[in-house]
Amino acid sequence: MYIDMSDLSLMSILSGQCKADPVFAKKIQQVKATKDTILKTAIKLNEAHKEEIEAGTERRKLLLEDGKRRGLKEEEIFLTNEIFMPQKDTPVLNFCFFITRDIDKNLSLLKEEYDKKYSDPEHTDIDNRKIPDQGQFIYGNLDISTFNKIKKLKALTLSENINEATTAFKACRSLCEKYELNYDKIPAPSKQRDEMD
Secondary structure (H helix, E strand, C coil), X not given: CCCCHHHCCHXXXXXXXXXXXXXXXXXXXXXXXXXXXXXXXXXXXXXXXXXXXXXXXXXXXXXXXXHHHCCCCHHHHHHCCCXXXXXXXXXXXXXXXXHXXXXXXXXXXXXXXXXXXXCXXXXXCHHHCCCCCHHHEEECCEEHHHHHHHHHHHHHCCCCCHHHHHHHHXXXXXXXXXXXXXXXXXXXXXXXXXXXX
């Protein structure tokens, strides 16, 4: 089936003046349904922002009157205006404007709520506390002095005094559990190494 391509403008398609095959006709109906849905949703949202739309319409009217008094064309009047003004005769543009603006507001509110719920004020307020030098930490919150203490305790487990060795072993194992370290991987001088030196 031959379709006259000159008759496929968007306006002719939406107005139903375009003659096309059934598949194309079905797509046209889907586009019309989507357009109607968007328009209905836009009208509902516009009702919620009625006062803002009326104010925008009035502001546009005043700008046009002022521009015409100065001898400007409509394009010249709005050339320098970078702010969108919702108006009565632009429901879909209003819809896009309000949706994007409200999404930005909602995202910032969600971020604030998340920060209040999950952030640690100690970490977010860095101006009021001294931040420790991160270079002195070996693993997690294990600093060098604590690690050296664990190594000394492990070395004491090799002591010939059984009470001293037992106490050192218990203290070393306790610190290893606290800092989630593998006791067997903690370096300590061995008797064989000492004898070799």
